[in-house]
Every structure is written in C-alpha cells, then in structure tokens.
Amino acid sequence: MPGNGKLKLGLYWAASCGGCEIAVVELREKLLIVDQVADIVFWPCATDFKYKDVEAYPDGYMDVCLFNGAIRTSENEHLAHLLRKKSKVLVAFGSCAYEGCIPGLANLFDRESIFRRVYLESESADNPNKVVPQTAYHMPEGEIEIPKFYNTVKTLGQVTDVDYFLPGCPPQDPQIWAVIEAIVSGNLPPKGSVVGANEKTVCDECKHVREEKKIKKFYRYHEIIADSTRCLFDQGIICAGPATRGGCGALCTKVDIPCRGCYGPPPNVVDQGASLLAAVASVVDADTEEEARRIVSEIPDPIGTFYRFSLPASLLHRARR
Amino acid sequence: MSNNGKFEPRIVAFLCNWCTYTAADTAGVSRMKQPPNVDIIRVMCTGRIDPVFVLKAFAEGADGVIISGCHPPGDCHYTNGNYKTFRRMPLVEMLLQQYGIEPGRFHWGWISGAEAPKWAELTREFTEQVRKLGPLNWKKQFASKED
C-alpha cells in the first residue's frame, strides 16, 4: 500500500441511473471510515477529477475501482479500458456493470429505433429539424467528437477484464461494506467471483411460506391482493426470487413485492431468464398443450419479465437486429 | 456453414432417449433418407430439456432447433416428462419470437419410436424450411466491436 498506507479508490458511473452512487453515499457515517482507509482518486459524481488526471496516473495506480453502469457508448467503453489499465482491482459494481440491468433492456431495440423513438416520435419531442445524436459536430471552435451510441448495451465484463462482480440494483449497503472490508483486509476471493451476495437464492432469505407449486393462472402484481404469508410465486405472481442470487435480504418480498431479479443468476445458472422461465412453466397446471399455451400466453413481455436485469449478460445478449 | 458457397443450415435436435431418439435410430438403421444438417443431442426425456439448451444452440450458431419426444398424454417413458415440455415450450416460443427468431426455426413435437419415417420426413422438411429462412448467425449480432 503506497505512501500514507491508504488505499487509492476510484469510482465511476457509466450507463446507469445513479442509484449505485447513491448506494455508496448511503453508507453514511461509514463513509468517514472509508475516508480513513482510502484516498479517493477519481469519483466524477462527487469530486472534481478529470479524465486527463486519470490518464496521467501510472498504470495500476488505483488499488480499487468501483465501476457502475453498463457500456452504452464509446465513452463508457473508453473509460472501461482506461480504468482497467489504471486499477489493480476492477469491480463491476451493481447490476448494470455486472449484467446490463434496466439500461440493457434497450437491447430489444437498436440505435436507430431508439433514436427514432426518443428524438423524433416521443410525445414530448419538439424536434422540427429531426436532429439525432451525431458522433461529430462542427462548432465555431472546431470539430468536436461526441461519444458513439452503440447498438447494443454490454456489460463491463464484456468489454474488459473484471476482477469482481458486486450485484444489485443497487447493491445493498451491508454488502458494499463487507466488500470494502474484504478489500481493506486484503482477504480477497478468487478473481472473477461474485462478491457481496449469497450462494443460495432469494427464497432462502424470504419470509413467505412456500408449498408445492401448481399454477392455473398468472397474475400481474396489480391484479391481485397478495396474501402476505404465502409464497408469491405459489399465488401466481411471477417472482424472480427462485432464480435470483440472494444477498439483498429479500427486501422486495419483505413488503410483498415480487423479486425482479436484480442480483442476477445463482451460481450454477448460466442464463437467469431461461432458468426462471423453466421453473415458471414447469409448474403450470395444464394437462394439455392448449391449456398450457393459454395459461402462459397471459405472461406479458417474456424478456422484460424473465431478463429484466440480465439481458445483455444472457446467452443471446439482445434481440435480433 | 457453407458448402461451395451454398447455405447449409445447421440444426440441433434434442431428442428423448425412448421415443424420437429410437425413431431416429431406426430411421438410420433403415437407411431412410435424411439430410446431414441435423445434429442430435440425446437426453433421457424431453423433460430434461432446459430452455437454456435451445438458447445455447442458437447462441452457438444453430440456424434451427428441434425438440422431440414421446407423444402425450401417456407415451413418455417417465409418465409425464413430456407434460413439462408442452408447458415450457410455448413460453420458449414466445421468448424466441421476442428475440426476433422466426417461429420456423424452432420445432417441438412428438415422434414415437415407431415413427421412424416421420422423423426422416421432419428432418427433410425442417431443413428445407430453415434453408429458406437463411442463416441466423447469432454470433454476428453481437460480435462487431463498433456496435
């Protein structure tokens, strides 16, 4: 550990909502402890470091970089490579960096259709000249380069080498703290591990009483008043808990909201959506194909339901273009 | 896969050991005409077919996927593994559709051990159907650095 013996810590926010930044701030008084053990050398959200400052650091200068957000633009990707080079440990922090998360659902579309919808067709758009983002723009001062908006959202791990993955949308503060402690103590798990989460699924932490499953009808959450003692899945509400890594403390189901799956797939599952889909469909109580078809056809938006947080990280990554 | 520049579809078939695999075996032993485009992966029962296998096959480069097992209601060697299949596959169809994969690239159904000719016919017809749809080449969807 260099100089003052403090860690050199960087934080970066790529394509994400900012919730992960808030989650760090949510450490509250513990932030003061962070300050005791670490020097923050890059945190655009809270401190005034420039990219050029980072570029000037020697390679591997930062001990740890917590990178949140997916790779939506060429700028995101550029920073991913840069921070990789400048950090000893690169952590994909939060669901966006880990698996694409909500921004990743844009993978159902491509650049052109997104631009069209957002800049031209949306109800609030006032764009008579039909301007859409360009990668270069001529200013009086000269030509400026604007980051390219990619067709496909990627995860951090898909563009660069990542040391650890910290899931959650956002990661929960006790988990963040546990990871920081582990880093400070140097007690690190093998590279590539998912940290700050459990090996079992959300069900393991869930208070709802589960029974054998047999589902005749699926309900969207607003269509039914859920019995707050019984498993939501058993009641026909699609809950991603069974196919989602625990660690969050079953926050959502605690208040009878079905799990959406933000902690990503459990350790042995390659494709969270397929796994949840298999479980959901297998317990449909149908004795004929027609009946099964009728019951499952009530599930709206399968990708949005089963891959809400993991589309870019899934086997197929995106819808076909 | 190309053969003298001509598109040759690659098809992965997941077959249950007791019905369609037997039919495929009989079709082979009986020298029934089948295109070489279909590669078979044997599982004990269609109930074993995790939807992830279908996605994996497409992700790896398959142009079409077949799932086939024992006729419901009661032909399944394990009583009702095929029930789980007919509960899962309609949802898989919905999913594939949303992924933009044409329905014609995914076939699931039933062929009993006694229906070798039906298997041979399915491989012929399905191969032609996928050939018409052209290459899927899923890896290309994601490979380009620029995008």
Add this chain to the structure above:
Amino acid sequence: MAKITITIDGKPIQTEEGQTILEVCRKNNIYIPTLCYHPVLEPYGACRLCTVEVTRHGWPSLHTACTHPAWDGLVVRTNTAEVRAVRKTLMELFLSRTPNVPLIQEMAAEYGVTEPSYPVEDPNEKCILCGLCVRVCNDMVKAHVLNFSSRGVDRKVGPPFMEKTRECIGCGACTIVCPTGAIEIVLQKNAIYAAKPLGPTAAIYVPSLQAVPRVPVIDTDSCIRFRQRDRSNGEIEDACGACQMLCEANAIDFTQQDEILELNVGAIVVATGFQMWDSTKLSQYSYGKSPNIITALEFERLSNAAGPTGGQILTADGVKPERVAIIHCVGSRDKNPNAHEYCSRICCMYSLKQAHLVRDKTHAEVYEFYMDMRAFGKGYEEFYERVQEEGVVMVRGRGAEVQVLPSGKLRVTGEDANLGKLVAVDVDMVVLSSAIEPPADAQKIAQLFGLSRTPDGWFAEAHPKLKPVETNTDGVFLAGAAQGPKDVPDTVAHAGAAASMAVALLNRGEVTISPQVAVVDEKFCSACKTCLNICPYAAISFIVEDNVARVNEALCKGCGTCVATCPAGAITGKHFTDDQIMAQIEGLFRVPELVEA
C-alpha cells in the same frame, strides 16, 4: 345331525335325520319313479308316482316317498306288487290325460301300459298338473306368475286369467322343470344369437374349459336371484338360489362382490395377446353377408367339441358342407390401409389344420387359396405334406373375391399362379384366415406400463435378439402374441422365458438401478419447492430439518425433469449434466474450426 338307520328293500342304510325317504333312496341309487319332484323345490305329493310301502310301528301302509320323512327304524319297500299296481294305475290315468307325451309313454310302458285305458279328452294335452312350474315360479323365482285355477277336472295351470303378464321375467325356469314339455318359451333365436354369437349360456357357468381356476361364475344379468333383486329394488332378496341348494360343497355365496385388488408385485408379465382383425374391413371377402362366410376363429369354435354343434362342422342350415374354401392372408401381407402389411405368421399352419379337420369330419372337398405356404416350424412341413395327401386342393394365389350367389352358395375367385389362370369355385362354406392384430386397448396398456410399440403396433421388446422378453421398463416382461404373432409352441417358449426372467428378478432380492440419477446440491438448494411437484415418481421430498429438497436415489429414474426445472441450478442430473450437454452443443460448432486448424 343325528344318525338314523332305515331299512330299504331289506337293506339297512345309515344316514342322517331330516331327509325324505325319496332323498335317501336317491342318494343310495335306489330307483323310485317321480314326476312332480324336483330337488330344489318343496315336495308336493301331487303325482303320487313315488308311492312306496312304509312299515311304521309294525303296520305297513302306502305313502309318497317324496313327502315322507326318513325316521330311525323305518322299513321301506319300494317295489312290492302293491306298489307296482298303484303306479300302474297312475300311469294309466296319466297316459289317458297326455297320450302323446313321450316321457309319459315311456314311463307307462315300464308298467305295461301302452294304450290309454280311459277316454282321451284332448290328445294334445301335455300338462299333468304336477305343479312343478307353479312351485318354481312362486317359491323359487318369486315372480308369482303361474298358478292353478279352477278345480277338479277343470284344474289348469297358467297366469292370472290366462292373460299375458308383465310379471313374467322370462327366466324360463318353468320350462326347465316341466317334465312333459308342456311349457315353451318362444325363443327369439336370432336375437339371442346376435347378442351371444356362440349361443346362450346358463346364468352360472365356467368361463371356458381351460379356465384357471376352473370355477363357475354367475352372470348377474341373467341370474334369477340378481334379476329379481334388481327388479324389486332389493325387496325380493332370496329368489331361486337353486345352485346354492344343490352345491354340496356349499361354495355359492351370493354376497360376493366384484373386487378390485391392489397387489404389490415385483414383476409384471404383459401377455395381452392379440385380437382378430375385423374382416369386414375388406369388402371383397363379403364377410357378414352370409352366415357361411366365417373367420378362422369362428371355425375353431364350430369345430370345438364344447361348441354349439358339439364339434360337428355344419353350415348355417345345419348340414355338412360339401365344399369348403379356406382363404389365407385375409388382411395380412396387404398394403391396403385397412389391412396389415405384416404376415400374421400363424394362419398358414392353422389353416392347414382346419383343412385337415374339414376333411376328417365331413369329407368335403377343401380348396385352400394361399400366397405361399409358411410351414416354418418343426414338423410343420411334414404336416403340410400330409394335408396335401389328404386331398386338399391347393390353389396358389391370393383369394380375390367371395360372392354370395342367389342360391346362397358362395363363389370364390382367385388367381392360380401355378396355372396362370383365374379360377372360381362354388362352395358351401368359406373360412377366412383373417389377420391377427394388437388388441384395441394396446396403446392404453403401453401407456400403463411405459412400453413402446413397434411400427406394426405390437409391444416392443428391449432388444430384438438379446432381450426378447424384456421391455424398456424394468420389471415388466412380455409374453406371447402381445409381442408379435406367435403360435402356441412359440408362445409357450416365450412365456416361459418371461416367467423365468420375472422369477430371476424376484429371487435376486435386490435391484440394480441406473446411475443416472438426480442429486440436489444442498449448498445451493434454497427451499423454493419448485421441484416438489415435478417428479413423476415422487422421488423428491422436502427435508424440513435441513430446509432442503432431497432426491431418493432408489426412486429416481433419471428423467432429469427436475434438473431442468430447478431455478437455483441446485439439481444435477448425473451423466446428463448441464455442463455435459452445453459442452456437446459447443462441440457441434467447434468441429469445423478444428478441421480447418
């Protein structure tokens, strides 16, 4: 019951109390003529033909044996001059009443009475007023249809006011007990034969001569007792019961109910055999258009000694046929979608047997239309030779058509390939060697036992050469024609093998299970319980103490359905793991690169 001794015709007889003299005589083979007696009915003493001399307290006198109790010390003489004289007088009276009833004529003749001794009122009279019918109808059937009316010379038997009555259940009991044939049931013969092609049976019967165990069963639809109970909504509980009264072994139990037995067994042999293909499916053979066009199975029944004709081979008109044609391969070896492509295998040989039977029993000319003769077994070719020597005319070629001629004769046409000519013969009887096929419910049975079927529909053995009686379901074996057409020797051999396999399995006392089972990795099982309802064998149970699901490896058959279901990826299907299958998929698409490299 107390023992008594009575002396009959000078012979002391030890017997039990509570019988009539007639009963004791019958048991001891001492002949006493009777007319109004029937063992299942209360004695009535109407005909008095059973009159015997009984010595009570030293005084001989005449009594009817059917009503007189057998007491200890009684002395009975059954055939004294006086007794014979009484019987003779009775027979004179009977013969004068019913001069044309054969039974009465015979019995009268025994007493030297050959002509009516008194004026004959009605030469067609048959009723001797013995009252058997009245008693059976009232006491046994409890239908209360028949009774006596009027008195003296006007006394007669019939329903109230001699009118037709709905109370008659048509059981026919009266016709059976009537000694003189005075009552007849007008049988709707055609209707009966349509309902029961091989003829009516008694309400209590042995299902077949070969039945195991060979015990009779009661057809509750025909049995008077059950019919009366049903008709009266249970009020008439004890009608008839004749079989129960007569069964010395006391084996009849009317309270028995059909039972569904659930047995726990260690092995099952499926031996459900075959059914006859429906011969109307090929209309050119005109099956159903003449009673003289029959299937080989019907012929078997016809020529069976226990069959409707007592084994005589007769046409529907009850005469011996002069010419018979036997047509092979009807519905077999035929690409017509209504028929079967396979060879039914047994028909050639049984057809030869039937040809032999026809020659032997009727000396009729026999024409066999065959495509080629498949005399495949030991001694079969020799039998074929023998049948040829018996003069059976062999026509090599498929019988093409059977026509019913206006005369009722049957014209069979076909090609004689050996002569290269069309031939036609007019015959009295055509036997169709119709195909055999899997029973109609074979698919249900297949599903019940998890069996597969070969394309022809027979149950599939596990391996055509090495596992001819095993199936793909452990512990389930095949025997006989269920697996494919077989004659009796082959069936017996096959069944013997199946039985040995089953016994071998049971004797081993332990079973080997396949290693491809599912296991739950408890580190990852999160107790979501998704898998619990999935397993068809209920092999997965939830262990509450450990809060995990667990697979019972002895119950697991390794289908892998739970593996594909567990959303936590906690279940591994040994030998078909996710990793293995994913690697296979990857492998498929790596191969070309390898070749290129």
